[in-house]
Amino acid sequence: MNQSFKSGFVTLIGRPNVGKSTLMNRLIGQKIAITSKKPQTTRNRIQTVYTDEEKGQIVFLDTPGIHKAKNKLGEYMVNVAERTLNEVDVVLWLVEPTNYIGAGEQHILEKLRRVKTPVILVINKTDMVKKEEILSYIDTYRKEYDFAEIVPLSALRGQNTEILVDLIFKYLPYGPMFYDEDTITDQPERQIVAELIREKALHALSEEIPHGIAVTIERMKERENGKLIDIDATIICERDSHKGIIVGKGGNMLKKIGTNARYEIERLLDSKVNLKLWVKVKKDWRDSDFLIKNFGYREDEDY
Template sequence: MNTEQPTFRSGFVSIIGRPNVGKSTLLNRILGQKIAIASPKPQTTRNRILGIHNLDDGQILFLDTPGIHRATGKLNRYMVDQAMAACADVDVVLFLIEATDRPGGGDDFILDVLSRSSVPVILVINKIDQVAPEALLPLIEIYAQKRDFAAIIPISGLKGRGVDALVKATYDLLPPGPRYYPEDMVTDLPERFIVAEMVREQILKQVRDEVPYGVAVVVESFTEKPDKDLVVIAAAILVEREPHKKIILGKGGEKIRAIGKAARVDIERMLGTRVYLELFVKVQKNWTESDKLLKEFGYE
């Protein structure tokens, strides 16, 4: 009789790629709940986000990262530094590309970074729901000539196609290891951080292009009232220019009310309780170029 216990595997897995290739959508799909915000706009993710995927025989610690792009300002350089740092000291890298794109300089730069490491890399071809199946083979052939991948897996993070196969291939590459976090944890992020991100997500979705990239959200108070099944949250939306404040407020405060209403739905779902959310807008000139303010707003 075989009494040997099955091997428990665990490890850290970076999800990297250019902006807007679907990294956060994939992480949320794997976890079965929303911890990373997503929007059609590039550079939505600014920080490394830890997602904890618990299995009976393993624990996969996914790191969602900002998109790797040509950085010009201090905030952008911070974002790229976060993504590059996530390629080090991990057990597996998931390199996401889009099925709708052809290889370009941005992807070649990422491949060059990965070539300096011995970490196994899975090429993940995302958004296969947007192309015909016969379009995938030429793309696979192009990338297969660029380096040896541990696996090449086509998926749709949005629809869930291929995601189970990706998780299985990732797990198989992990070493034996401990359970780093309790089974009931899905992230190590504080609730305040996720709340702020959910507000920022609605700004990205509802405000026109030139404003959101100069926006930060800071939760200034978070008060639980268990006797009323209520959490009262006050959050400041920081913008760089006075005209941006007017845009976010909207005519008669219409826009900020819409942002708050949509964000509250996601926050209530996450917290499992009623939420009273108060939003207000402050002008903080050139905060994206200030080391002091970047640190104060959590970008350090």
């Protein structure tokens, strides 16, 4: 065993849409976390694994965005995110490049002041601003909190992401791997497939619907010849009117979601896929403890 090998847990936090999932996918080099410009894209804590055979292994926890909760699902998501802060070796806080620290960021700063974990501030989306402005953004945040490190980068372009990885290793304890080197995620395939379908629905649908959808996989079975995987999935929505929009005129919208999702799922599973989608209405499922658990959001899981 390499004596200089380090391993530990790192969580990514930040307001919705700052690019947490994009950064995760960039670092791991494979699409695990779904990305969308709509808030509340990431609902569960997704574990992904980065292994460097020389330096060590980083287990990333991509948590739901920390925000003020509006319903049971929101409360669940915030609890998961906040609990993680004390359980990891390093906290990565992603922010956008700006001199204005808004209420959402102040809310996160309050949470960070209560933790003893080293915090690395990541100023993302630096490809969107002038180079000379970046120093002033660093200065704005430096005055608010004693960060272990501050790293400006672009997750989308992959700028400075290697520097970030090196800095994370600096703060990890020495120790053996948690996962073998081929592992890139602890998410079961069914969960990733459900998330990919939800991502494609988020991309295709209008603003007001996506928050209120969940996806369940009813069946996922490989055929005997091993050349095709049959997947039956249900998109759950909150209203009959939403169901009509998701299905679309003559089933067009559902077909579009299915086609886009199938393409990604085939890449993930490296197999041809026969995907069948249904849409069901479960009124106000986001405020029902039973239904939230039923759709795979469990707060009491051991990580």
